[in-house]
Amino acid sequence: MKLICVTGMRGCGKTVFGEIAKSLGFLVYEMSAVVRDMMNAEGIEINNRNMREYAKRIREEFGKDIVAKKIVERINAEKKGDGVIVVTGIRGMYEIREFKEAFGEGNVVLLAIHSPPKMRYERVMKRETKSDDPKSYEEFLWSEEMELGYGMSKAIALADKMIVNDGAIEEYIPKCKEFLEKIKG
Template sequence: MSLIKIIAITGMPGSGKGELAKLLREKGIKVITMSDVLREKYYKEAKEGERLMDFAKRIRELYGKGAVAKLCIEKIGKEEIVAFDGVRNWEEIEEFKKIGNVTIIAVHSPPKLRYERLLKRGRKDDTLTVEGLMKRDWEELEMGIGNVIALADYILINDSTIEEFKSKAEELLKRIL
């Protein structure tokens, strides 16, 4: 496999990563949502009653911190540009660097705004209390997401309207694609 262009999207839960991924898809870029790939494995291999976050930790303990990235890489076809939505740690970035030139985009939103979004989103595995969301944030940070955010090539601030965020994202994508 020759080197491809990789866009690694990171950010805390509810920051707007999915909105950026949607824009990339609209541009014809293949987007692999890392949590979806993890969920596929979870539904096949999780222990009874195991939370997705605990399963993710266990997979990383068993197969290394880059394990989810390795699963995602298997989903690449012949694309020249691929985006990975939901990078959680630096080891995943290292896995992506083995197959391509990586550009990291971090999406940032203030916690209060993210919590409001997550409570509205209502995804099955989303926690529905502010305390639960704060706990999830700390679990994400323990996983290493803060390092990826801190070392991102670009940071998109998502603290206003969806239209404003899309406008900022479009400007950035024009520069890097």
């Protein structure tokens, strides 16, 4: 089993990468889905500020790797450990350590997706709004600071592989497919 862990700032293309992976037959888990599930279980409204603050609180309360541990539990419970699994939304190296501990050092690849900030903001404003998306540039910048506070910049800097997504989606999709096909072997 191989785990492809995808990191990158909001609007860089992580969700699109995950959708492409699903279309090619990969099993895909989203870190943010775990946080949303936990919030729903507690009856907390899902919006940008609540989601960022909730994620910060659970990391402080249960450890920075709490979301990764929940993903490991889901993978193990579903017994779908053969082949390649994609996990999108990595926030820090502490999550990568958890995955390496659970699945083996050589079975985890950290992929960073990079896009310029202005381009990411424009994408976020154009896309079908996710409940946790920012509604203004100020809120977008606030979210960026929160995300970087989780150690995401270190995860991006230490990534094993990188895809630059600085053009049209028609340019990005082939890059994702090429990466996934190489991993699949």
